[in-house]
Amino acid sequence: MSCMKHADLRREILFELSDVARAMRTHIDQRARQHGMTRAQWAVLARVQRQEGATQTELAEALEIQPISLVRLVDRLCAQGLVERRAHAKDRRVNLLHLTDRGRDLLAELTPLGRDIAREILDELSESQTLDLLHKLLLMKRNIKSASAKHVANGAEQGGRDAEAR
Structure with a gap:
């Protein structure tokens, strides 16, 4: 890889x-x-x-x-x-x-x-590897929530523009 x-x-x-x-x-x-x-x-x-x-x-x-x-x-x-x-x-x-x-x-x-x-x-993960994995997963979770919120906001914004265009 x-x-x-x-x-x-x-x-x-x-x-x-x-x-x-x-x-x-x-x-x-x-x-x-x-x-x-x-x-x-x-x-x-x-x-x-x-x-x-x-x-x-x-x-x-x-x-x-x-x-x-x-x-x-x-x-x-x-x-x-x-x-x-x-x-x-x-x-x-x-x-x-x-x-x-x-x-x-x-x-x-x-x-x-x-x-x-x-x-x-x-x-097979050490304590430090487990903690590191947890931190990375929490970061990914935060990124997902942030990206989802942006897409929802952009979708609402886009939906409003689409309605205005009609």
Whole structure:
């Protein structure tokens, strides 16, 4: 790969990142199934634990998923007795999400599994390489958000110009 052009190398990195993300999702799903759940359900449980009492809308935003997708996941978790919806004290139309004792117990079981998965995936990286990778991934994430915001702004601007031209 040393004779690869810089632009080609950048594109190759994006392909590899996509492949790694897909493989990681598949691996985590396989491991989560051993505990009777999906990766998505696990993510919701973990987020509810971090944001106990959050609304479904807040949780959907934090997980970057559509509210309707979250509703289905929460419905399943409620049916399993892992999460409960509680009506907001001031607005009964709003549900606040809380873990049940059973949900807390399951997350306690899943915590070592999460560590095992991280170890399996990052096994050959030193601590400094892991930290460096994290910094680079966070930088890429910031770049993506910035580029997306610019494209949305440019699209809105372009849309306005297109409407004026008609």
